[in-house]
Amino acid sequence: AQTVTQSQPEMSVQEAETVTLSCTYDTSESDYYLFWYKQPPSRQMILVIRQEAYKQQNATENRFSVNFQKAAKSFSLKISDSQLGDAAMYFCAYRSADSNSGYALNFGKGTSLLVTP
Amino acid sequence: DAGVIQSPRHEVTEMGQEVTLRCKPISGHDYLFWYRQTMMRGLELLIYFNNNVPIDDSGMPEDRFSAKMPNASFSTLKIQPSEPRDSAVYFCASRWQGEYNEQFFGPGTRLTVL
Numbered sequence: 529a530q531t532v533t534q535s536q537p538e539m540s541v542q543e544a545e546t547v548t549l550s551c552t553y554d555t556s557e558s559d560y561y562l563f564w565y566k567q568p569p570s571r572q573m574i575l576v577i578r579q580e581a582y583k584q585q586n587a588t589e590n591r592f593s594v595n596f597q598k599a600a601k602s603f604s605l606k607i608s609d610s611q612l613g614d615a616a617m618y619f620c621a622y623r624s625a626d627s628n629s630g631y632a633l634n635f636g637k638g639t640s641l642l643v644t645p
Numbered sequence: 646d647a648g649v650i651q652s653p654r655h656e657v658t659e660m661g662q663e664v665t666l667r668c669k670p671i672s673g674h675d676y677l678f679w680y681r682q683t684m685m686r687g688l689e690l691l692i693y694f695n696n697n698v699p700i701d702d703s704g705m706p707e708d709r710f711s712a713k714m715p716n717a718s719f720s721t722l723k724i725q726p727s728e729p730r731d732s733a734v735y736f737c738a739s740r741w742q743g744e745y746n747e748q749f750f751g752p753g754t755r756l757t758v759l
Contacts, residue, residue, distance in 0.1 A: 633738075
């Protein structure tokens with residue numbers, strides 16, 4: 529079974545600064561997907577960014593980018609120019625590319641991000 | 646599309662009572678998932694359906710939990726009898742068939758068992 533580890537229960541960043549959230553995972557598969565989800569106080573799960581394991585290029589979505597290190601099984605999220613609205617729980621998630629998995633998501637425990645003015 | 650719809654949004658009940666959580670997936674989606682979120686265990690998969698058929702229920706904690714999907718547009722998660730340790734947020738999610746497609750989450754149901 530795949531495990532996803534987020535070693536930072538809480539992080540803090542000042543507005544306009546950059547912060548990096550860490551995630552490592554364990555898998556024996558070669559083909560899979562990785563995700564970062566944001567969960568604000570509203571509880572809604574919002575997809576921030578996704579990375580296909582077969583792609584070497586790191587994914588980028590506006591102020592959000594990832595550093596995907598496949599050999600090291602590391603998948604960190606960088607938030608640039610942090611905004612107050614970025615304050616939330618962030619979850620790293622793994623999904624197999626194998627249809628037998630049903631494409632279910634396997635989540636880390638989350639990192640609570642605080643953004644200070 | 647209205648997205649994944651869950652009801653109720655909040656449920657407070659007493660220990661021993663039956664609880665039924667409801668989910669309407671996005672129209673046309675082939676897969677439906679039930680997840681549970683607690684402080685201790687984080688987000689964990691309970692069960693998923695493919696074309697209304699339960700495929701993997703290994704995450705269902707015990708026999709008090711059951712899930713059904715009588716048709717493509719409706720699923721229920723039932724807890725009977727409920728216990729205080731069942732207090733959690735329960736999410737329903739759905740997606741289309743195919744490796745690349747994204748999973749869409751409902752707003753969740755916050756269950757409190759007193």
